[in-house]
Amino acid sequence: MTTNDPRAVTKSLFAAQRRERIMDELRARGAISVKVLAAQLGVSELTIRRDVNAMADQGLLSRVHGGATLRNDLQSLSTEQAPAELRYNIGMVVPSLDYYWPQVVNGARAEAEKQHVRIVLRGSTYDAADNRSHIQRLVDSRNIHGLIVAPVTSGEAGHELLRWLNTLPIPVVLAERRSPPSIPAQRLEWVATDHAFGAAMAVSHLWKEGHRGIGCLADIESPTSAHVFRGWEQALRALGVPEENRLKEDSHGAKMPNREAFFDKVLERCRATKTTAILVHSDGEALAFVQHCQDSGLSIPDDIAVVSYDDEVAHLAEPAITAVRPPKMYVGRLAVEMITSRLTEGHRRPVHRIELNPDLIIRESSVGGRAARS
Template identity: 35%
Template sequence: MREPVDLRRQRILAAVRTRGTARVRDLADELQVSVVTVRRDVEELTREGRLRRGHGVVRSTLPAEEAAAEVSAVAGDRGAAGDRVAVVVPVRHSYLNETLHGARTVLEEAGLRVALHLAPQASGAERPLVERALAAGADGLLIAPRWRGRAEEEADHEWLAALGVPTVLMERRPWRGSALHALDSVCSDHWYGAQLAVEHLVGLGHRRILFATRHDSPTARSLRAAFSGIAGEHPLVERWAWALIAPEAGADGPYSADETAELPALMRGLGATAVVLHGDVDALMVVQRMAEEAVRVPEDCSVVAYDDVVAGLGSPPLTAVSPPKTEVGRLAADLLLQRLSEAPGARPARRVELLPRLMVRGSTAPPTY
């Protein structure tokens, strides 16, 4: 039976508002309709002021928080009383949009009611949201806590481990011996992602590499450790350094002067011919600063971004390590579905790691020295 037009357009709206942007071809594949049909729907939704069109791309007209609330309401209207599955992610965290979409697709295909909860940028913000979701009747939980530092993470261990409902961590890896060690989790193997970046640059002939990461997430901490270990032990890396990609963040921790220096100056001091930058938006801003100082990419310096959310939109498009964001959400939802269908303790906890890919674009080339 053909899907009603109104329902199909609602699904298009929900998909775009979950991710912020979506390609017309991807929407057609997901809805299993022709590209022409999706374009027709998008044109109508654009006339109504509910979407914005670009070249092959559709954008939401709502701010991220309002869009997420609407998506949550649409999902909730289809279910029974109570929140069957609660999903808790940080607000303004574009990296997790694709993960959220992957999880939501699996859960809704299984006929489950989904309630999205956005945690504000404050320590301990996830706990009250989870408690309210459980009080409302949630039977399971998918969660990606913000965890800007180890102390924040440790503060959440005890209550998360004692929830009493099936829970799966997304893009978070519990450390060994912690209360969450036996919790199901699905995440990207960021060590492997760091290795992809280093080997790509070394293979092009680069021997002096600067690494710069964010400071405020478990991924940033994992990447710093990975880059330090891989570059420090690599026989072909002559010199390397790590710094904060946003120097002003140095106030949040004990960093050296070099670790909070402006990246172009640090690159010159190191003699770096390549940089690896986490994440995409900061990487694009660094490339702009480099251009202002007459540093050409990739002629004078090769650039690899880490996240691949908007890296391909740069000028030049940035080579990027692309974690399997959507697949992390899908597998996390699959794990949760299995837990919801079986007796507690029926099988051991599972910790799944998925390998990122390297998307080679125009920002990397052999050094010219």
């Protein structure tokens, strides 16, 4: 059947373009958030949900709470084949589906396929109550053998969540999270990046490039930032840099609409403390800071060198930004390997807590500047 109504043709074209964009995002990130993609495309969340539902019915993707992920080979198995091969169902709760976490999820899915286990993914937020709600739903389904979670761990709400996780009747592995020493969580296991080591690598690199004033800009509300600040401070202390000469700023002030004023304040402090290089967590703030420096007439890296933490989009800047890159896919892979081993070996297996070293990807924003030539 054909139609001569140009409005119907245009509507179909727009739907096809949206769905191609959805697939592009999934191929690049492994997962998408309905809310984020709706904002990017300028359409309603209901429109994106309809697209996701239609594409899921076609077998192109998998629906998850709040978004979608790429399908894997296990999901393509027929219902007759799957029960005979699947060993365990593993619940996985991550705080975001549009930054950092898609690579962790991809790593988990790859290892799950090798281990013949199924990942049941839920996207949550950076809120302890929301984390608990999603985890509780998985536990209540009575179809989950173990959990991989990235919960809030700070504050009383985070501490209470950790205590509760430690009492669950199924094994729990934390991904990119740790239980603080003050919380008796003897049963919890985890695999996490040594972010303090990553920050120290960045400081060492900038020091070798001739910088003696090295600052740090990070959002204290991020679970990663405390480790980044700690590694930065330990590295400067080891290098003998006096504490009064250290620029340390909470990048939470870089949120719009106060970003320009905040970065102006940072640059004033850079001049006052003779800071010529800065480590910024995360990429979004690093890109915004580089652009603000350039708009202010400063050259990168001649006037100030920049290293980002996360390496999600740092390469897209001009100049490309040197970045600390956590091994995100390996975090997901090892989390699945760890919980599968726990389910297989039971109490005979000792509690495992693994830290992985990140890499430093050196680019134009931190090399060959004025400090290195002086």
